[in-house]
Ligand code: HEC
Protein backbone atom coordinates (compact mmCIF):
# COMPACT_ATOMS: atom_id res chain seq x y z
CA UNK A 489 0.00 0.00 0.00
CA UNK A 490 1.94 2.94 -1.26
CA UNK A 491 -0.19 5.64 0.37
CA UNK A 492 0.54 4.18 3.75
CA UNK A 493 4.20 4.24 3.09
CA UNK A 494 4.17 7.83 2.01
CA UNK A 495 2.35 8.73 5.17
CA UNK A 496 4.98 7.14 7.42
CA UNK A 497 8.02 8.54 5.67
CA UNK A 498 6.74 12.05 5.70
CA UNK A 499 9.40 13.71 7.86
CA UNK A 500 12.39 13.19 5.52
CA UNK A 501 10.15 13.83 2.52
CA UNK A 502 9.02 17.14 3.96
CA UNK A 503 12.64 18.17 4.57
CA UNK A 504 13.52 17.47 0.95
CA UNK A 505 10.39 19.23 -0.23
CA UNK A 506 11.11 22.39 1.78
CA UNK A 507 12.43 24.43 -1.15
CA UNK A 508 9.53 23.42 -3.36
CA UNK A 509 6.98 24.24 -0.71
CA UNK A 510 8.43 27.73 -0.38
CA UNK A 511 7.66 28.38 -4.02
CA UNK A 512 4.18 26.97 -3.67
CA UNK A 513 3.38 29.09 -0.66
CA UNK A 514 2.86 32.36 -2.47
CA UNK A 515 0.27 31.25 -5.05
CA UNK A 516 -1.56 29.47 -2.23
CA UNK A 517 -1.72 32.62 -0.16
CA UNK A 518 -2.78 34.72 -3.13
CA UNK A 519 -5.55 32.24 -3.74
CA UNK A 520 -6.87 32.66 -0.24
CA UNK A 521 -7.04 36.45 -0.22
CA UNK A 522 -8.81 36.29 -3.54
CA UNK A 523 -11.56 34.07 -2.14
CA UNK A 524 -12.11 36.32 0.81
CA UNK A 525 -12.25 39.43 -1.36
CA UNK A 526 -11.78 42.32 1.05
CA UNK A 527 -10.61 43.24 3.55
CA UNK A 528 -7.68 40.77 3.26
CA UNK A 529 -5.92 38.64 5.89
CA UNK A 530 -7.31 40.48 8.94
CA UNK A 531 -10.87 39.68 7.91
CA UNK A 532 -10.93 36.43 9.81
CA UNK A 533 -12.90 37.26 12.91
CA UNK A 534 -12.28 35.50 16.19
CA UNK A 535 -14.97 35.17 18.79
CA UNK A 536 -13.05 34.91 22.06
CA UNK A 537 -14.20 36.19 25.46
CA UNK A 538 -12.33 38.96 27.30
CA UNK A 539 -11.22 36.61 30.09
CA UNK A 540 -10.16 33.22 28.78
CA UNK A 541 -12.37 30.19 29.37
CA UNK A 542 -11.33 27.65 31.98
CA UNK A 543 -9.10 24.91 30.57
CA UNK A 544 -6.61 24.53 33.40
CA UNK A 545 -8.81 23.78 36.41
CA UNK A 546 -11.54 21.38 35.38
CA UNK A 547 -13.95 20.34 38.15
CA UNK A 548 -13.10 16.65 37.79
CA UNK A 549 -15.08 14.03 39.74
CA UNK A 550 -13.39 11.98 42.48
CA UNK A 551 -12.54 9.03 40.23
CA UNK A 552 -10.32 11.39 38.19
CA UNK A 553 -8.53 12.66 41.28
CA UNK A 554 -6.88 9.36 42.24
CA UNK A 555 -3.14 8.75 42.33
CA UNK A 556 -3.54 6.27 39.46
CA UNK A 557 -5.00 8.91 37.18
CA UNK A 558 -2.43 11.50 38.29
CA UNK A 559 0.36 9.05 37.51
CA UNK A 560 -1.06 8.44 34.05
CA UNK A 561 -1.00 12.19 33.24
CA UNK A 562 1.57 12.80 30.49
CA UNK A 563 1.62 16.62 30.87
CA UNK A 564 5.31 17.59 30.91
CA UNK A 565 6.38 20.03 33.65
CA UNK A 566 7.70 22.41 30.97
CA UNK A 567 4.29 22.67 29.30
CA UNK A 568 1.49 22.92 31.86
CA UNK A 569 -1.98 23.85 30.58
CA UNK A 570 -2.79 27.54 30.97
CA UNK A 571 -6.07 29.15 29.96
CA UNK A 572 -4.34 31.50 27.50
CA UNK A 573 -2.15 28.72 26.11
CA UNK A 574 -5.08 26.37 25.49
CA UNK A 575 -7.09 29.24 23.95
CA UNK A 576 -4.29 29.82 21.45
CA UNK A 577 -4.16 26.07 20.82
CA UNK A 578 -7.88 26.09 20.13
CA UNK A 579 -7.51 28.87 17.52
CA UNK A 580 -4.67 26.98 15.82
CA UNK A 581 -6.66 23.72 15.88
CA UNK A 582 -9.53 25.34 13.94
CA UNK A 583 -7.40 27.45 11.57
CA UNK A 584 -7.36 26.17 7.98
CA UNK A 585 -4.38 28.41 7.16
CA UNK A 586 -2.19 25.82 8.91
CA UNK A 587 -2.46 23.77 5.72
CA UNK A 588 -0.60 24.67 2.54
CA UNK A 589 -3.66 25.63 0.48
CA UNK A 590 -5.62 27.11 3.38
CA UNK A 591 -8.35 24.49 3.15
CA UNK A 592 -7.72 22.00 5.94
CA UNK A 593 -7.58 22.49 9.70
CA UNK A 594 -6.91 19.89 12.38
CA UNK A 595 -10.64 20.18 13.02
CA UNK A 596 -11.44 19.15 9.44
CA UNK A 597 -10.60 15.56 10.43
CA UNK A 598 -11.16 15.77 14.20
CA UNK A 599 -14.77 16.92 14.70
CA UNK A 600 -16.08 17.98 18.09
CA UNK A 601 -19.48 16.40 17.34
CA UNK A 602 -17.68 13.08 16.83
CA UNK A 603 -15.60 13.38 20.00
CA UNK A 604 -12.79 14.67 17.76
CA UNK A 605 -12.78 11.60 15.51
CA UNK A 606 -14.37 11.56 12.07
CA UNK A 607 -17.30 9.62 10.59
CA UNK A 608 -15.28 8.46 7.55
CA UNK A 609 -13.31 5.20 7.47
CA UNK A 610 -10.13 6.98 6.39
CA UNK A 611 -9.33 10.69 6.28
CA UNK A 612 -9.04 12.91 3.21
CA UNK A 613 -6.18 15.42 3.18
CA UNK A 614 -5.90 19.04 2.04
CA UNK A 615 -5.70 18.15 -1.66
CA UNK A 616 -8.34 15.44 -1.57
CA UNK A 617 -5.91 12.51 -1.25
CA UNK A 618 -6.68 9.64 1.10
CA UNK A 619 -4.81 8.96 4.31
CA UNK A 620 -4.53 5.24 4.99
CA UNK A 621 -6.01 5.34 8.47
CA UNK A 622 -9.03 6.43 10.48
CA UNK A 623 -8.77 9.73 12.40
CA UNK A 624 -8.48 8.98 16.12
CA UNK A 625 -10.63 10.56 18.79
CA UNK A 626 -8.71 13.11 20.87
CA UNK A 627 -10.35 12.42 24.21
CA UNK A 628 -8.40 12.30 27.47
CA UNK A 629 -5.07 12.21 25.61
CA UNK A 630 -3.34 13.60 28.69
CA UNK A 631 -4.15 10.40 30.57
CA UNK A 632 -2.43 8.00 28.20
CA UNK A 633 0.40 6.99 30.50
CA UNK A 634 2.80 5.96 27.73
CA UNK A 635 2.45 9.45 26.27
CA UNK A 636 2.87 8.14 22.73
CA UNK A 637 0.55 8.89 19.83
CA UNK A 638 -0.90 7.52 16.57
CA UNK A 639 -2.25 3.99 16.05
CA UNK A 640 1.35 2.76 15.82
CA UNK A 641 2.67 5.10 18.54
CA UNK A 642 5.30 6.61 16.24
CA UNK A 643 5.05 10.03 17.96
CA UNK A 644 7.00 10.01 21.22
CA UNK A 645 5.23 12.96 22.83
CA UNK A 646 2.12 15.02 22.19
CA UNK A 647 4.36 18.04 21.58
CA UNK A 648 6.02 16.09 18.73
CA UNK A 649 2.75 14.69 17.43
CA UNK A 650 0.89 17.99 16.91
CA UNK A 651 3.44 19.25 14.38
CA UNK A 652 3.41 16.08 12.28
CA UNK A 653 0.03 16.49 10.53
CA UNK A 654 1.08 20.03 9.46
CA UNK A 655 4.05 18.68 7.49
CA UNK A 656 2.34 15.47 6.40
CA UNK A 657 2.18 15.63 2.59
CA UNK A 658 -1.32 14.17 2.44
CA UNK A 659 -2.91 15.76 5.51
CA UNK A 660 -1.91 19.47 5.53
CA UNK A 661 1.20 19.68 3.32
CA UNK A 662 2.71 22.79 4.89
CA UNK A 663 6.27 23.41 5.99
CA UNK A 664 6.91 24.54 9.56
CA UNK A 665 9.47 27.20 8.72
CA UNK A 666 7.13 28.87 6.27
CA UNK A 667 4.19 28.45 8.58
CA UNK A 668 5.99 30.18 11.46
CA UNK A 669 6.78 33.11 9.17
CA UNK A 670 3.18 33.17 7.91
CA UNK A 671 1.74 33.23 11.45
CA UNK A 672 4.14 35.98 12.54
CA UNK A 673 2.67 38.07 9.71
CA UNK A 674 -0.92 37.16 10.48
CA UNK A 675 -2.48 39.93 12.59
CA UNK A 676 -4.42 37.48 14.77
CA UNK A 677 -1.46 35.55 16.15
CA UNK A 678 1.19 37.79 17.78
CA UNK A 679 -1.34 39.10 20.36
CA UNK A 680 -2.43 35.54 21.20
CA UNK A 681 1.19 34.37 21.56
CA UNK A 682 1.85 37.40 23.76
CA UNK A 683 -0.94 36.34 26.12
CA UNK A 684 0.07 32.68 26.12
CA UNK A 685 3.86 33.04 26.34
CA UNK A 686 4.45 36.69 27.38
CA UNK A 687 6.11 37.29 24.02
CA UNK A 688 4.41 37.99 20.67
CA UNK A 689 6.89 35.99 18.61
CA UNK A 690 5.51 32.88 16.94
CA UNK A 691 8.00 30.01 17.16
CA UNK A 692 7.71 26.36 16.24
CA UNK A 693 8.09 25.31 19.86
CA UNK A 694 5.34 27.64 21.08
CA UNK A 695 3.06 26.49 18.27
CA UNK A 696 3.59 22.91 19.40
CA UNK A 697 3.12 23.71 23.07
CA UNK A 698 -0.13 25.60 22.53
CA UNK A 699 -1.66 22.85 20.39
CA UNK A 700 -0.64 20.22 22.95
CA UNK A 701 -2.15 22.30 25.77
CA UNK A 702 -5.47 22.54 23.97
CA UNK A 703 -5.56 18.81 23.28
CA UNK A 704 -4.68 17.92 26.89
CA UNK A 705 -7.49 20.16 28.06
CA UNK A 706 -10.07 17.99 26.27
CA UNK A 707 -11.18 15.78 29.14
CA UNK A 708 -14.38 13.74 29.03
CA UNK A 709 -15.79 13.19 32.53
CA UNK A 710 -19.51 14.05 32.29
CA UNK A 711 -21.10 10.88 30.88
CA UNK A 712 -23.93 8.82 32.36
CA UNK A 713 -21.22 6.33 33.29
CA UNK A 714 -19.38 9.01 35.32
CA UNK A 715 -22.57 9.99 37.12
CA UNK A 716 -23.16 6.33 37.98
CA UNK A 717 -19.60 5.74 39.16
CA UNK A 718 -19.84 8.75 41.48
CA UNK A 719 -22.89 7.22 43.16
CA UNK A 720 -21.69 3.61 43.31
CA UNK A 721 -19.25 2.09 45.81
CA UNK A 722 -16.99 0.83 43.01
CA UNK A 723 -16.92 0.26 39.28
CA UNK A 724 -17.97 -3.35 39.89
CA UNK A 725 -21.16 -2.49 41.80
CA UNK A 726 -24.38 -1.98 39.85
CA UNK A 727 -24.87 1.71 39.08
CA UNK A 728 -28.14 3.16 40.41
CA UNK A 729 -28.68 5.36 37.33
CA UNK A 730 -28.20 2.48 34.86
CA UNK A 731 -30.92 0.35 33.32
CA UNK A 732 -30.81 -3.38 33.99
CA UNK A 733 -29.41 -3.85 30.48
CA UNK A 734 -26.65 -1.26 30.95
CA UNK A 735 -25.59 -2.89 34.22
CA UNK A 736 -25.54 -6.28 32.52
CA UNK A 737 -23.38 -4.81 29.76
CA UNK A 738 -21.00 -3.36 32.33
CA UNK A 739 -20.69 -6.75 34.05
CA UNK A 740 -19.86 -8.38 30.70
CA UNK A 741 -17.35 -5.62 29.83
CA UNK A 742 -15.55 -6.06 33.15
CA UNK A 743 -16.06 -9.81 33.44
CA UNK A 744 -16.85 -12.54 30.98
CA UNK A 745 -16.05 -10.61 27.76
CA UNK A 746 -12.93 -9.18 29.43
CA UNK A 747 -12.94 -5.98 27.40
CA UNK A 748 -11.60 -4.24 30.51
CA UNK A 749 -8.61 -6.60 30.53
CA UNK A 750 -7.28 -4.57 27.61
CA UNK A 751 -9.29 -1.34 27.57
CA UNK A 752 -9.01 -0.25 31.22
CA UNK A 753 -5.49 0.50 32.32
CA UNK A 754 -4.46 2.29 35.48
CA UNK A 755 -6.27 -0.19 37.69
CA UNK A 756 -10.01 -0.46 37.95
CA UNK A 757 -10.65 2.96 39.45
CA UNK A 758 -12.91 3.30 36.45
CA UNK A 759 -11.80 6.66 35.02
CA UNK A 760 -9.74 5.56 32.05
CA UNK A 761 -10.61 3.41 29.06
CA UNK A 762 -7.13 3.37 27.55
CA UNK A 763 -5.10 0.23 27.03
CA UNK A 764 -1.87 -0.11 29.02
CA UNK A 765 0.02 -0.60 25.77
CA UNK A 766 -0.67 -1.46 22.12
CA UNK A 767 -1.97 -4.97 21.54
CA UNK A 768 -2.89 -7.36 18.76
CA UNK A 769 -6.65 -7.88 18.74
CA UNK A 770 -6.77 -10.11 15.67
CA UNK A 771 -8.42 -7.73 13.19
CA UNK A 772 -6.19 -9.20 10.49
CA UNK A 773 -4.78 -12.65 10.02
CA UNK A 774 -1.02 -12.94 9.98
CA UNK A 775 -0.26 -11.93 6.39
CA UNK A 776 2.29 -9.41 5.18
CA UNK A 777 -0.04 -7.30 3.02
CA UNK A 778 -1.75 -5.78 6.04
CA UNK A 779 -0.87 -2.71 8.09
CA UNK A 780 1.77 -3.92 10.56
CA UNK A 781 1.06 -1.24 13.16
CA UNK A 782 3.69 -0.88 15.89
CA UNK A 783 5.85 -3.62 14.36
CA UNK A 784 6.50 -1.47 11.28
CA UNK A 785 7.87 1.29 13.48
CA UNK A 786 9.97 -0.77 15.89
CA UNK A 787 10.94 -3.53 13.40
CA UNK A 788 10.16 -5.93 16.22
CA UNK A 789 8.45 -8.91 14.61
CA UNK A 790 6.42 -9.79 17.69
CA UNK A 791 4.79 -6.34 17.55
CA UNK A 792 3.41 -6.82 14.04
CA UNK A 793 -0.35 -6.29 14.20
CA UNK A 794 -0.24 -4.34 17.45
CA UNK A 795 -2.17 -1.07 17.60
CA UNK A 796 -2.94 1.55 20.19
CA UNK A 797 -6.65 2.00 20.85
CA UNK A 798 -8.14 5.40 21.56
CA UNK A 799 -9.90 5.76 24.92
CA UNK A 800 -13.31 4.09 24.54
CA UNK A 801 -15.13 7.06 26.06
CA UNK A 802 -17.63 8.48 23.53
CA UNK A 803 -17.13 5.44 21.35
CA UNK A 804 -20.77 5.76 20.26
CA UNK A 805 -19.71 8.91 18.36
CA UNK A 806 -16.32 7.88 17.00
CA UNK A 807 -17.21 5.23 14.43
CA UNK A 808 -16.30 3.70 12.11
CA UNK A 809 -13.91 1.63 14.19
CA UNK A 810 -10.38 0.20 14.21
CA UNK A 811 -7.24 1.71 12.64
CA UNK A 812 -8.68 1.65 9.13
CA UNK A 813 -12.29 2.26 10.05
CA UNK A 814 -13.30 -1.17 8.78
CA UNK A 815 -16.09 -1.83 11.28
CA UNK A 816 -19.02 0.50 10.72
CA UNK A 817 -20.96 -0.04 13.94
CA UNK A 818 -20.54 -1.06 17.56
CA UNK A 819 -22.59 -4.18 16.80
CA UNK A 820 -19.92 -5.16 14.27
CA UNK A 821 -17.21 -4.52 16.88
CA UNK A 822 -18.96 -6.90 19.28
CA UNK A 823 -19.33 -9.49 16.49
CA UNK A 824 -15.58 -9.23 15.93
CA UNK A 825 -14.79 -10.07 19.54
CA UNK A 826 -17.60 -12.61 19.72
CA UNK A 827 -16.42 -14.84 16.90
CA UNK A 828 -14.41 -13.09 14.20
CA UNK A 829 -11.00 -12.68 15.82
CA UNK A 830 -8.44 -13.83 13.23
CA UNK A 831 -5.61 -16.23 13.98
CA UNK A 832 -2.28 -14.45 14.27
CA UNK A 833 1.09 -15.61 15.54
CA UNK A 834 1.19 -12.62 17.89
CA UNK A 835 -2.48 -12.46 18.86
CA UNK A 836 -2.83 -11.18 22.43
CA UNK A 837 -3.17 -13.98 24.96
CA UNK A 838 -6.56 -12.70 26.13
CA UNK A 839 -8.07 -13.44 22.74
CA UNK A 840 -6.60 -16.88 22.26
CA UNK A 841 -8.44 -20.11 22.62
CA UNK A 842 -6.32 -23.18 23.03
CA UNK A 843 -3.73 -21.86 20.56
CA UNK A 844 -3.09 -18.68 18.55
CA UNK A 845 -4.54 -20.52 15.59
CA UNK A 846 -7.85 -21.01 17.37
CA UNK A 847 -8.93 -17.60 18.63
CA UNK A 848 -11.34 -17.28 21.53
CA UNK A 849 -15.07 -17.21 20.85
CA UNK A 850 -17.27 -15.53 23.40
CA UNK A 851 -20.55 -17.19 22.43
CA UNK A 852 -22.57 -14.21 23.57
CA UNK A 853 -26.34 -14.34 23.16
CA UNK A 854 -28.15 -11.62 21.18
CA UNK A 855 -29.30 -9.93 24.36
CA UNK A 856 -25.79 -10.01 25.83
CA UNK A 857 -24.41 -8.38 22.68
CA UNK A 858 -27.07 -5.68 22.96
CA UNK A 859 -26.24 -5.19 26.61
CA UNK A 860 -22.57 -4.59 25.79
CA UNK A 861 -23.53 -1.98 23.19
CA UNK A 862 -25.92 -0.33 25.68
CA UNK A 863 -23.09 -0.12 28.21
CA UNK A 864 -20.67 1.40 25.67
CA UNK A 865 -23.26 4.10 24.97
CA UNK A 866 -23.25 5.15 28.64
CA UNK A 867 -19.71 6.46 27.97
CA UNK A 868 -21.09 9.25 25.75
CA UNK A 869 -20.47 12.75 27.10
CA UNK A 870 -23.00 15.13 25.53
CA UNK A 871 -21.65 18.12 27.44
CA UNK A 872 -18.20 17.68 25.97
CA UNK A 873 -19.38 17.67 22.38
CA UNK A 874 -21.42 20.83 22.97
CA UNK A 875 -18.89 22.63 25.19
CA UNK A 876 -18.17 26.07 23.65
CA UNK A 877 -14.60 26.04 24.93
CA UNK A 878 -13.73 23.23 22.52
CA UNK A 879 -15.66 24.70 19.58
CA UNK A 880 -14.60 26.67 16.50
CA UNK A 881 -13.57 30.16 17.67
CA UNK A 882 -13.70 31.67 14.17
CA UNK A 883 -16.90 33.57 13.53
CA UNK A 884 -16.36 33.09 9.80
CA UNK A 885 -14.86 29.79 8.69
CA UNK A 886 -11.15 30.55 8.62
CA UNK A 887 -9.46 30.81 5.26
CA UNK A 888 -12.66 30.19 3.38
C1 HEC B 1 -6.47 14.82 6.96
C2 HEC B 1 -7.01 14.45 8.23
C3 HEC B 1 -6.26 14.89 9.48
C4 HEC B 1 -5.83 16.15 9.80
C5 HEC B 1 -5.91 17.42 8.98
C6 HEC B 1 -5.27 16.04 11.13
N1 HEC B 1 -5.38 14.76 11.59
FE1 HEC B 1 -4.87 14.08 13.42
N2 HEC B 1 -5.15 12.17 12.82
C7 HEC B 1 -5.63 11.81 11.59
C8 HEC B 1 -5.44 10.39 11.40
C9 HEC B 1 -5.83 9.59 10.16
C10 HEC B 1 -4.81 9.90 12.56
C11 HEC B 1 -4.26 8.50 12.79
C12 HEC B 1 -2.98 8.40 11.94
C13 HEC B 1 -2.06 7.24 12.23
O1 HEC B 1 -2.14 6.64 13.29
O2 HEC B 1 -1.20 6.95 11.38
C14 HEC B 1 -4.66 11.06 13.45
C15 HEC B 1 -4.14 11.00 14.73
C16 HEC B 1 -3.99 12.10 15.56
C17 HEC B 1 -3.55 12.05 16.94
C18 HEC B 1 -3.18 10.80 17.73
C19 HEC B 1 -4.17 10.47 18.82
C20 HEC B 1 -3.77 9.29 19.67
O3 HEC B 1 -4.54 8.89 20.55
O4 HEC B 1 -2.67 8.73 19.49
C21 HEC B 1 -3.51 13.34 17.40
C22 HEC B 1 -3.10 13.80 18.77
C23 HEC B 1 -3.91 14.19 16.29
N3 HEC B 1 -4.21 13.40 15.19
C24 HEC B 1 -3.93 15.59 16.35
C25 HEC B 1 -4.01 16.39 15.20
C26 HEC B 1 -3.68 17.80 15.17
C27 HEC B 1 -3.20 18.61 16.36
C28 HEC B 1 -3.87 18.22 13.89
C29 HEC B 1 -3.60 19.59 13.29
C30 HEC B 1 -2.27 20.13 13.46
C31 HEC B 1 -4.35 17.06 13.15
N4 HEC B 1 -4.41 15.98 13.97
C32 HEC B 1 -4.71 17.11 11.80
C33 HEC B 1 -6.21 12.65 10.66
C34 HEC B 1 -5.96 14.01 10.61
Ligand code: HEC
Pocket residue numbers: 625639741745746747748749750751766767768769771794795796797798800803806808809810811812821822825836837838839860
Ligand atom coordinates in the same frame (compact mmCIF):
# COMPACT_ATOMS: atom_id res chain seq x y z
C1 HEC C 1 -6.45 -8.23 23.60
C2 HEC C 1 -6.86 -6.90 23.97
C3 HEC C 1 -8.27 -6.47 23.63
C4 HEC C 1 -9.46 -6.99 24.11
C5 HEC C 1 -9.66 -8.15 25.06
C6 HEC C 1 -10.50 -6.15 23.59
N1 HEC C 1 -9.96 -5.18 22.79
FE1 HEC C 1 -10.96 -3.73 21.82
N2 HEC C 1 -9.23 -3.11 20.90
C7 HEC C 1 -8.00 -3.67 21.11
C8 HEC C 1 -7.06 -3.11 20.16
C9 HEC C 1 -5.60 -3.46 20.03
C10 HEC C 1 -7.79 -2.19 19.38
C11 HEC C 1 -7.27 -1.36 18.18
C12 HEC C 1 -7.14 -2.31 17.00
C13 HEC C 1 -7.04 -1.68 15.64
O1 HEC C 1 -7.35 -0.52 15.48
O2 HEC C 1 -6.68 -2.37 14.69
C14 HEC C 1 -9.15 -2.22 19.87
C15 HEC C 1 -10.18 -1.44 19.38
C16 HEC C 1 -11.47 -1.43 19.90
C17 HEC C 1 -12.50 -0.54 19.47
C18 HEC C 1 -12.35 0.53 18.38
C19 HEC C 1 -11.85 1.84 18.93
C20 HEC C 1 -11.79 2.91 17.87
O3 HEC C 1 -11.77 4.08 18.24
O4 HEC C 1 -11.78 2.61 16.67
C21 HEC C 1 -13.60 -0.82 20.21
C22 HEC C 1 -14.95 -0.11 20.15
C23 HEC C 1 -13.28 -1.92 21.10
N3 HEC C 1 -11.97 -2.28 20.87
C24 HEC C 1 -14.15 -2.50 22.00
C25 HEC C 1 -13.87 -3.66 22.69
C26 HEC C 1 -14.87 -4.44 23.40
C27 HEC C 1 -16.32 -4.06 23.54
C28 HEC C 1 -14.23 -5.53 23.91
C29 HEC C 1 -14.82 -6.69 24.67
C30 HEC C 1 -15.83 -7.44 23.96
C31 HEC C 1 -12.82 -5.42 23.51
N4 HEC C 1 -12.65 -4.28 22.77
C32 HEC C 1 -11.84 -6.33 23.85
C33 HEC C 1 -7.68 -4.62 22.06
C34 HEC C 1 -8.60 -5.36 22.77
